[in-house]
Amino acid sequence: MNIYNDYMDVIKEAVNSDSSKFINEGLGQPTFHRSKEQFSNLYLKASQKNIAPSLESFSSKIGTVIDYEQQLGLHPDFGHLKNSNTTEEHYIVSAFIDIKGSTNLFKKFDKETIFLITNAIQRAGIHTALIFGGYIHRLQGDGIFVYFGGKNISREKAVLQALQAVSVYTHFVKNDLKEYFNSQGIENISIRTGIDLGYTEDVLWGNAGIGEISEVTTCSLHTSLASKMQSSAQTNGIVVGDFIKSELENSDDLFKPVSRRTGNENDRYIYRIADRNFNYTQYDFNWEQFLKKQPFIAVDQFGNVIPKTNNIVNPLTIASLKPIAEVSKPYFSHD
Amino acid sequence: MTNNLLERNISHFLNIYPKFKYYERPKKKCSILKGTIDICDVDGNYWDSFKIEIFIEKQKYPYIVPIVKETSVKIKRDDKWHVSEDGFCCLDIDHELEYNSKRGINITSFYQEKIYPFFTNALYKMKKGNYANEEYEHHFDGVIQFYNEKLQLKDTSVIVKILTSVINNDIPGRNQFCICGEEIKIKNCHLSTIDFLKSLSKDRIQKDLDGFKKSLSKELSI
Numbered sequence: 001m002n003i004y005n006d007y008m009d010v011i012k013e014a015v016n017s018d019s020s021k022f023i024n025e026g027l028g029q030p031t032f033h034r035s036k037e038q039f040s041n042l043y044l045k046a047s048q049k050n051i052a053p054s055l056e057s058f059s060s061k062i063g064t065v066i067d068y069e070q071q072l073g074l075h076p077d078f079g080h081l082k083n084s085n086t087t088e089e090h091y092i093v094s095a096f097i098d099i100k101g102s103t104n105l106f107k108k109f110d111k112e113t114i115f116l117i118t119n120a121i122q123r124a125g126i127h128t129a130l131i132f133g134g135y136i137h138r139l140q141g142d143g144i145f146v147y148f149g150g151k152n153i154s155r156e157k158a159v160l161q162a163l164q165a166v167s168v169y170t171h172f173v174k175n176d177l178k179e180y181f182n183s184q185g186i187e188n189i190s191i192r193t194g195i196d197l198g199y200t201e202d203v204l205w206g207n208a209g210i211g212e213i214s215e216v217t218t219c220s221l222h223t224s225l226a227s228k229m230q231s232s233a234q235t236n237g238i239v240v241g242d243f244i245k246s247e248l249e250n251s252d253d254l255f256k257p258v259s260r261r262t263g264n265e266n267d268r269y270i271y272r273i274a275d276r277n278f279n280y281t282q283y284d285f286n287w288e289q290f291l292k293k294q295p296f297i298a299v300d301q302f303g304n305v306i307p308k309t310n311n312i313v314n315p316l317t318i319a320s321l322k323p324i325a326e327v328s329k330p331y332f333s334h335d
Numbered sequence: 336m337t338n339n340l341l342e343r344n345i346s347h348f349l350n351i352y353p354k355f356k357y358y359e360r361p362k363k364k365c366s367i368l369k370g371t372i373d374i375c376d377v378d379g380n381y382w383d384s385f386k387i388e389i390f391i392e393k394q395k396y397p398y399i400v401p402i403v404k405e406t407s408v409k410i411k412r413d414d415k416w417h418v419s420e421d422g423f424c425c426l427d428i429d430h431e432l433e434y435n436s437k438r439g440i441n442i443t444s445f446y447q448e449k450i451y452p453f454f455t456n457a458l459y460k461m462k463k464g465n466y467a468n469e470e471y472e473h474h475f476d477g478v479i480q481f482y483n484e485k486l487q488l489k490d491t492s493v494i495v496k497i498l499t500s501v502i503n504n505d506i507p508g509r510n511q512f513c514i515c516g517e518e519i520k521i522k523n524c525h526l527s528t529i530d531f532l533k534s535l536s537k538d539r540i541q542k543d544l545d546g547f548k549k550s551l552s553k554e555l556s557i
Contacts, residue, residue, distance in 0.1 A: 002379055292353045298373035298381040301451045303351035306375045318462050320376035325459040325467035328452035330417035331428040331481075332473045 002314060003307050004172050006052030007124040008180060010045045014116035015184060017042070018109045039112055046119040051127045057309035059131040061296055066130045073215025075135050077150040078205045081216045087206035091155050092218055093162045093244070094226040095134070095195045097125060097169065098143035100235070101188040108186055118142055121177065125169050132165035133158075137217070145227075147218075159197055159247040164294060166193045166238055167287040171305055174236040194230030195285075196241035198222030225270055229282050232258055232270065238285040241270065245283055254290050255283035341366075341396040341442075348443045365390040365402075368442070372451065374458050385409055385454050389446070397439035400432045403450055410457050414473065417457075426453045428471050428481050430535060437534045475546045482543075486528045490515075491551045497525060498544040501532045 015021075017034045049068055051059055059066070067076070074082060081088060099121060105114045122144065126136055129146045133153065138145040146165070149158030173191040181189045198220040208217045222241060229239040245255045259268035261284055270282035292299050298306040301324060345357050348368070355370030368389040374382045386407035392399045404422045412418050417425040426432065426449045435445070459467045471477035482488045488497070493515045500506055500514050506521075506529060507514065513524035521529075532540060 289350070289353050298375050298384070299352055299354055300373065300375035300379070301447055301455075304375075304379075306373070306379055306381050308381045311380060314378065314380055316376070316380055316382060317378075318459065320378045320380065321374070321382065321455055321459050321462075322467045323377050324452055325456040326452075327448070327468070328456040328466075329427065329468050329471060330425050330453065330456070330466070331471035331477045332414045332417050332425050333429070333475075333477065 001168075001172055001176055001305070001307055003055050003058040003309060004124055004176050005054040005313075007055070007120050008176055010042060010120040011117050011177075011180065014042055014046070014113045014120070015109065018113040020109060034112060039116075042116050043119070046116045046123065048123070051131070053313050055124075055127055055131070057311065057313045058296070058307045059127075060310050061308050062131055064131055064133050067135075068130075070130075070135060072136060072138055073217065075137065075147055075150065075205075075216060077152075078216050081205055081207050083207055083211070083214065085207075087204050089200050090151070090203060090205055091149060091158075091198060091200045092203050092205075092220070092223070093148040093155075093158045093195065093197050094218070094220075094223040095129075095146045095148065095162050095166055095193060096143065096227045096230040097146065097166060097191065097193045098140075098230055099173065100190045100192060102142050104186055104188060108184065121173075124172060128169040128172070129165050132161040132168075134161065134165055138215075155197065155199075156247050159244055162195055163238075163240075163244070163248070163285070163287070163290060164296075166195065167291040167294075168307070170236055170238060170287055171291060190235040192230050192233040192235070193238040194226045194228065194233060194240070195238065195244055196222040196226040196229065197243040197247065199243065221271065225280065225282075229270055232267065232282055234261065234284070238287050239282050240285045242281045242283070244285075245281075251290070254286045256286070258282045258284055260284075338393055338396055341391070341393060344397070344442050348446065351443060352446070359393075364392055364394075366393050367391070369406075372454050374451075374455050383409075383458055385457075387450070387454075389442075389450070391442065397441065398436055399440065400436045401440070401442065401445055401450075403453075405454075410461075416460070417453075417470070424453060426450065428477060430478070430481055430539065431485075433535055433539060434531060475550075478543060478546060479550070482547075486531065488525075488528065491547055491554060494547050495544065495551055497529060497532065498540055498547065501529060502537065502540050502544060506533075 017038055019034065051066065078088065102118060105117060122139065122142065125144050129136060129144065134146040134148050136144060137147050148162035149155065170191050170193065178189055202222060203218050203220040205216065205218055207214050209215060222243065225241055229241060233239040239258060257268050259265050268281055269279045271280040272278065291297055291305055296308050298308055300306050349355060349357060352370065355368045358367045358369060360366050371384050372387050373384045376382060385405055388404045388406055390402040403424045403426060405418055405424055406422055410416050410418050412420045412422065456466050472480050482494055488494050496514050509522040509526065510520050513519055513521040515525055517524055
């Protein structure tokens with residue numbers, strides 16, 4: 001996906017200036033390290049607040065107004081609950097996104113390189129969530145905990161945006177990131193996500209903690225289940241709860257019970273309350289199929305996912321159509 | 336009667352291109368794939384989309400030529416644009432399409448090799464004013480061009496000889512001299528061309544033969 005090129009460039013620069021490169025190329029010469037200035041410059045790039053131009057060309061097509069002023073643990077629609085004794089019920093979509101296998105990076109790179117890489121990956125994830133109207137609730141290691149939805153957005157739209165955001169980001173990790181790391185001899189970098197929807201009557205918003213050691217958060221079975229389902233997901237997979245499936249109309253073919261993949265009927269339900277006859281199913285979400293159906297995605301000649309952009313970063317050139325076009329030679333006859 | 340190969344091929348196609356939907360139409364001869372074709376270039380940039388319908392003759396699949404209709408009306412309905420008033424598209428010269436159908440097509444390959452390039456070429460023409468690889472002349476002149484370019488047959492009298500042999504099923508053995516009159520074994524001369532022509536329908540060969548005979552008599556009268 002060209003849209004993540006700027007993020008990949010930071011990662012590539014970090015890798016290229018890693019001390020291991022100097023050791024290998026030095027052949028007994030004194031070992032060089034990345035200068036402090038070099039590191040600072042890269043760090044600045046890796047942690048830029050605003051969306052990078054390559055991703056901006058995509059986000060401008062989506063049209064969401066991006067809120068850069070978000071604060072962790074303080075969803076803007078529930079900010080009034082901070083350090084108060086009141087609570088509120090309101091639906092929310094919770095998404096837990098985790099990058100797996102980044103520990104493998106320590107086998108190859110120095111801590112500064114890894115710091116830059118993980119920052120760039122996380123920044124790409126944060127920006128992707130923001131594009132689709134997500135609110136970043138918490139950062140957990142390499143992972144991100146995002147809420148979708150709020151007071152002025154329908155439940156259905158919040159579910160749709162959550163699925164869109166994690167599908168785009170999963171595609172980035174599964175393809176761009178993985179391909180590059182494989183070329184560097186790093187394998188098994190992957191992503192796993194769990195998403196669930198809690199209805200208004202099942203979600204309590206309130207202040208947790210004390211004073212400044214606090215956050216406005218949700219108390220809900222379905223937030224907990226999202227985290228739990230993340231660990232049920234396969235490599236580069238997304239697992240969602242039954243309530244998510246219910247919000248996406250005419251899309252049953254995109255959801256398959258996890259038990260069908262594992263062959264173990266115990267995996268069908270992520271949570272059960274026997275005496276209430278509550279059996280909550282977890283589903284593998286076919287995000288690749290879903291992504292290809294989205295209006296902001298094009299599917300190329302061979303079925304690859306191509307994000308639609310405003311082409312400011314990559315202007316269109318007719319010469320790039322020619323290799324495909326010239327295969328065709330039309331003919332006309334009245335017969 | 337269910338065509339299992341068609342079902343498998345359609346399922347594979349829809350898996351790759353989920354922007355299409357399949358309409359089986361049990362009482363009709365043709366089923367239809369309806370959807371959007373997104374034109375992207377070799378650099379991975381998206382350009383434009385067309386809405387299309389692909390008609391598939393169910394019982395005969397894979398031995399068919401899918402019919403393609405452009406329904407978004409973005410391409411001019413004009414013979415210069417190879418789209419009929421109803422939106423039906425002339426994807427390629429009939430000989431190539433018929434040859435492919437005789438061998439059996441796969442709907443995914445057909446989409447990638449014929450349909451996708453056709454619409455990319457139409458878009459190319461919209462932007463540039465001409466097709467990327469020109470086009471066949473219209474009517475029988477296009478057939479002559481096809482014999483010249485694709486089959487490497489330029490001499491009308493040789494073409495007539497070859498077509499006559501094909502229609503009479505009077506082809507020499509592999510190690511005998513070629514029909515064209517060169518003293519070369521046919522296997523080293525026009526055998527592959529003859530094999531191509533043999534796979535076409537008798538009607539097609541007869542029509543071409545009539546056309547070339549007419550050309551030959553014109554040439555001789557000049």
